[in-house]
Amino acid sequence: MFSSADVPREHYRALHDLLGALTGEEFHARCIARDRAFRDQGITFSYGGEERPFPLDLIPRIVPSEEWAVIEQGVTQRVRALDAFLADVYGPGEVLRDHILPRRLVASSVHFHRQAAGVKPINGVRVHVAGVDLVRDAQGAYRVLEDNLRIPSGVSYVVENRRTMTHVFPELFASHRVRPVADYAAHLLEALRAAAPAGRRDPVVVVLTPGIYNAAYFEHSFLARTMGVELVEGRDLVCRDGVLYMRTTEGEDRVDVVYRRVDDEFLDPLQFRPDSLIGCPGILNAARLGNVAIANSVGNGVADDKAVYPYVPDLVRYYLGEEPVLANVPTYRLDDADERAYVLERLDRLVVKPVDGAGGYGIVIGPHATDEELAQVARDINADPRGWIAQEVVHLSTSPSYVGDRFAPRHIDLRPFAVNDGKRVWVAAGGLTRVALREGSLIVNSSQGGGSKDTWVLAGQEPQREVVAETGPLQRRPDVRPGSPLDLGPVMSSGQQQQQQQQQPPPC
């Protein structure tokens, strides 16, 4: 937020002034209003087995429109390239034959599901929804930290954070033109409908959830509600002869598109874990037959495998013939002997991550780690070099946050959400800004004590509005017809009232 000590960056000035005018008590009252709103709506996440309201920091993060344009372009590019990559590795495998990416990395990825080979999505899309994690480095450039192409979550917080902010801090919005985020569900629904089998005129879309005990159940329910589609569990579905149905009180209804929030390993007990109670056997073969679309596709995890990540810039060049708009964070491949030796010498200055970890678990941040931790991770790397990557420490940008009862700088990242309908990749104007609430921490995951901020993408110029103004002041008045007066019930005349009062003398 600040360009140098105490001088806010240009686009934060109005916010800085407004917040500066509030007393601590006034600000605290807004915090209470926020907590009540989240609690009543049941917007919670699981933290150590306990449901807690999602911590929203009331100070928004502001992204100017020109910065956003770069993010939008970069995320779109990345999604297109990774979608093409997935079509390739589950199809002809040209990228492997051309040795752009070692087959070894694909074949040894735990998320490379050979069961999905040859499944051709109806409209060609495998990445219907992506969440691309970005950080802003010391030079002010956004870099990609990781891609989430399986079940990217958090978008419900983006929308609910905004709704809560407009309730709690309406005056902030009066002084900024912030692009809306509430249209996410409409775009998602369009993309899902576009994935439906050909010839289904009014395709039936459902959201598949593991159930109410899942940590992200709120989001599943949110998406189903805002799209106006059924939220189903595995036990509601049945495959018959390669067609998917849901069990209703009137019989079985055909399902065309499943936006699933169940992991690959649990989705189809015929193909994966037979002990899954939350999946639907036969669903992958139904997708293979083109009778149902699964979004996101099965096996997408090979493209967001952290060992594949260093190659994504090459994949962008290979599939799109373009230079990457967003750079990666400098990354070392630990199954390369030279790079491994280099990394092992400098562990205390690097970040080491497990390749199939999620939620910030297992990450070792060199500069913050103890000697024992470093020794342990060195042993782990030597035991399984394919299981780890190392990255330079990125000095995440900070943003002022309300912690305890005061404002303090905290590290932040940004997860924009992209929706792909096969013709166009649309990036929701905003995204989830996660904030590491512990002082000095670089880990922003909510499971590790992180919170979030509303992310404001400022609107650029909108030329259409200006044109309307030129047609003259009279025309600008909206065309309003006056309504007729409201009907009212009978009213006693004042004489009547007086007489009624006079009937009884006052008691004293």
Added chain:
Amino acid sequence: MDRVNSWRLLVRHSTTSRYAAEVFASYNEVRLTPMTDRGQVTVDERVEVVPAARLFRHVDYWGTIVHTFDVHGRHTELTVLGSSIVDTSARRVLDEDATWGTLALPTLHDDLYEYLSPTRFVAPCDTLSAVADDIRTRAATPSDAARMAIDAVRDRLVYERGHTTASTSAAEAWEQRRGVCQDFAHVTLAILRAMGVPARYVSGYLHPDRDAPIGVAVSGESHAWIDAWIGDWAPFDPTNGEPVGERHVVVAQARDYGDVSPLRGIYTGAAATDQDVTVEVTRIG
């Protein structure tokens, strides 16, 4: 040019599962249709299921033909019958002169990565690695190494049913000194891969009679052998040590048994009590 010696075989592979009580919602994938590949043409193929079910066909990652079906009605017995007519001949290996240098090429190593890596059945163990090291120091070429590996396996293992199961690993079979074709294949794969020779598991059928008369149905069996990459894929049959030819019918080629099991499925209800498998092979031309 030599006339290629060719057989036409009719293979009927029937599997019946019986359950202790009624089961329902049964979902299955079967892999029992011979592939069309070098040296083999599948002329006709059919899969039937009782109770009747609609079948769908696709080709999996390894190139195996898969039929899928589901049965929803209650049943106590499920029969799957695969019949096919296949023309077979000796496999021609275009190149068997790869050197150890060829196999060390990084690009080749990467292209054949999946056939060089350990798997659940073909996991490395100290004993097998020692056997592999010994062969590797003595073999001049990968081709020699493949033959020596087959000899080593045949010296060690005795063919004997009932000592191993469908889930026995290479190391376990080596320790037990006996096994069936699946075990012979897994042990051979383990040794070859430990030497850096790419090798794959082949499953299919074998006609038991070298001089099979035409038109006589005989009881055959599911069989497994291996392909080693020694410049090209070359087949070896470690179980009987004979060349792979007209009598062999290829259904699948992959990393190990786990990728090719003929019948895989899930259902709801009582446990299966037994399974009857019969394979009948007839030379018809």
Added chain:
Amino acid sequence: MLTRLAESLYWFGRYVERAEDTARILDVHYHLLLEDPWVDESAACRALLEVMGVECGEADTCDIDTVTRALAYDASYGGSIVGSMSAAWHNARGAREVISSEIWECVNATHIEIASRASASVPQPHKFFIWVKERAAILAGLADSTMSRDDAWRYLVLGRSLERVDMTARLLSSRHQAVWGDGGWTTTLRCCSAYESYLRTYQRAVDATLAAQFLLLDRLFPRSVLWALRTAEQCLAELDPSSSRVGFDDVARRTLGRARTELEFRALDDLLGSLPDHLAQLQNQCTAAAGAVADRYFRHTRPLEWTA
């Protein structure tokens, strides 16, 4: 609609009603015990627990605190107020997309608050009972004003109505036990919010027969058994509009129809003369109807276990 959602709505309706009715029943007993100095508290409490289907050991002393703990505060028991509200919350959570967000927020706020309300009210349970009735009333009002009259609504109302029949029958059973004699009917009516309505209808002092008759058979009062039976029947009719020229295929509808006609067309003396038997039968019919509804509409809602 999805069978699983239909089942969740049905149970949501039942559990909210159960929480409310249990609060009402406990409220009656609490007050009756205060008002009646001669009653044998232990016997009255045992009778109540029995009527509510809770086993109580012979040796233990049983007083109103025992009863309140078991039927109001015991979170582990699905028949207590706290347990019912928690079950209602779980069902609502699984059906969030078909109930309005206002209903959800109300259920959720109730769920969050109920434990602290319960513990704060231990010295004055009446306050807790009032609060539960109010929450139930808000939920009913929100359902009424925010839900479309589609199948989701019908399953909810069906569940609520069946539960009301059952619970009102239990309330009457508990009142009719020999322990109470003929007193306390005013309190009973009050706790069913039926006192004013009773007075306007009969325009005379409360008497045992008339009060029972009112709670059982009044055609206009919405908490009477007859009203709830009719509502349940109507829901079933709308859920399956196909009608044949002869009889009804739907077992649940036949059961409820029979229960209603037996109440409606039986001679009053006969009915009130052997009221305990009729009430017991009514509860059996409720159970049978609920079973038939589950059989017909809620099959396949359990996950299957797969064998490889």
